[in-house]
Amino acid sequence: MAEFSLDLSEEQRDLRDWVHGFAADVVRPAAAEWDAREEAPWPVIQEAAKVGLYDFEFLANAWADPTGLSLPLASEELFWGDAGIGLAIMGTSLAVAAIYGSGTPDQLVEWVPQCFGSVDEPAVAAFCSTEPEAGSDVGAMRTRAVYDAATDEWVLSGQKAYATNGGIAGVHVVTASVDPALGARGQAAFVVPPGTKGLAASRKLKKLGLRASHTADVFLDDVRVPGACLLGGRDALEQRLDRARSGQRSQSSSAMRTFEITRPTVGAQALGVARAAHEYALDYAKERVQFGRPIIENQAVAFALADMRTDIDAARLLVWRAAWMGRNNRPFAAGEGSMSKLRAGEVAVSVTGKALQILGGAGFVRDHPVERWYRDAKIYTIFEGTSEIQRLVVSRAISGHQIR
Numbered sequence: 001m002a003e004f005s006l007d008l009s010e011e012q013r014d015l016r017d018w019v020h021g022f023a024a025d026v027v028r029p030a031a032a033e034w035d036a037r038e039e040a041p042w043p044v045i046q047e048a049a050k051v052g053l054y055d056f057e058f059l060a061n062a063w064a065d066p067t068g069l070s071l072p073l074a075s076e077e078l079f080w081g082d083a084g085i086g087l088a089i090m091g092t093s094l095a096v097a098a099i100y101g102s103g104t105p106d107q108l109v110e111w112v113p114q115c116f117g118s119v120d121e122p123a124v125a126a127f128c129s130t131e132p133e134a135g136s137d138v139g140a141m142r143t144r145a146v147y148d149a150a151t152d153e154w155v156l157s158g159q160k161a162y163a164t165n166g167g168i169a170g171v172h173v174v175t176a177s178v179d180p181a182l183g184a185r186g187q188a189a190f191v192v193p194p195g196t197k198g199l200a201a202s203r204k205l206k207k208l209g210l211r212a213s214h215t216a217d218v219f220l221d222d223v224r225v226p227g228a229c230l231l232g233g234r235d236a237l238e239q240r241l242d243r244a245r246s247g248q249r250s251q252s253s254s255a256m257r258t259f260e261i262t263r264p265t266v267g268a269q270a271l272g273v274a275r276a277a278h279e280y281a282l283d284y285a286k287e288r289v290q291f292g293r294p295i296i297e298n299q300a301v302a303f304a305l306a307d308m309r310t311d312i313d314a315a316r317l318l319v320w321r322a323a324w325m326g327r328n329n330r331p332f333a334a335g336e337g338s339m340s341k342l343r344a345g346e347v348a349v350s351v352t353g354k355a356l357q358i359l360g361g362a363g364f365v366r367d368h369p370v371e372r373w374y375r376d377a378k379i380y381t382i383f384e385g386t387s388e389i390q391r392l393v394v395s396r397a398i399s400g401h402q403i404r
């Protein structure tokens, strides 16, 4: 029997088809409206909760897949429906991944259900790492967490930027520096429970794309959280800080760990957008007649569509490889997680641009969804590490040099 196979299992095919059905029937028909309203699409989030696409069980089942492919498969389909609504549904998983990745079992049980809320009253969660002065440079984080032994509380102060679900979330997971001298290695992640005093958010930021997804700056003004809200607990933190102080190699910061877990999945989201645009442009090129024949009968158009499809399929293989490696604890010796997000993000930008060109004027107007996909795709070269940062990770990994 062959050991290597790219065939999906029956369960994986069922999952893919089920999410595709939700994306086609519920998400895509709602996409233009929520993009125009620039509001969080709560009714769609609730619908996702009702069908079982928005809860921890769904994520846990996907994470349990020993091939690692379930989450990329589901993400590609959901974001094929719409990236803004897709992120409104999946944005919570960034906070959940941080709790799952760094939290104790007790913290998982306490906070993860609160991230999602209930079917009747769904909630969203936010993961707040980026700051005005600390975007790509995570080590420049200024938000401070100071322990108050008298009350067994952590006091958080600072400002976070561009937080998905910032301010509309119940649970906010916030990264902060506990020992600024240690840079990124002196950081930790904290749960800020719903309704905690001192946490406030800016107005919803107006964006180029992903307009259905809520993005805001978050302000922390002497926010006091119980000692138990430090993800992983005091002992683990102290051990980690001691290792860092003694100059030993250790795991990367909480924020970086979270990004490592999620990069191939973000690549899969980009693929969903790219695939949507490619399918639409292919259909359009077969229908649209100029000079007495369908425009696809021009090599200039047909070859563009062939290149787009080739790029999408190649990027998907990188995404699947990285997802498999992550799930099976393979070391990312060449930055394969970053490679997958880098390629998928850039493919989404180039494919949506080519699709728009194939539609001509129809690509530029809002009667067709391609202009929205073109706007949405751009985020994939920016968030979860810009393309340049992915290249930095890959080039450092393959060279062993401190490339700057």
Ligand SMILES: Cc1cc2nc3c(=O)[nH]c(=O)nc-3n(C[C@H](O)[C@H](O)[C@H](O)COP(=O)(O)OP(=O)(O)OC[C@H]3O[C@@H](n4cnc5c(N)ncnc54)[C@H](O)[C@@H]3O)c2cc1C
Residues within 6 Å of the ligand: 094, 126, 127, 128, 129, 130, 132, 134, 135, 136, 137, 161, 162, 163, 164, 165, 207, 210, 215, 379, 382, 383, 384, 385, 386, 387, 388, 389, 392, 404
């Ligand atoms: C819609 C949206 C949602 C987001 N959601 C979240 C969220 O939920 N949580 C969160 O914490 N953050 C979130 N972010 C923030 C996002 O992760 C950051 O915007 C991203 O990491 C880039 O940081 P920056 O914007 O500060 O850009 P900068 O770091 O200022 O980069 C500016 C430019 O300089 C380049 N650059 C920087 N350093 C280098 C270098 N060493 N070498 C080469 N080029 C370099 C960058 O690639 C980029 O082109 C979100 C952002 C957006 C737009």
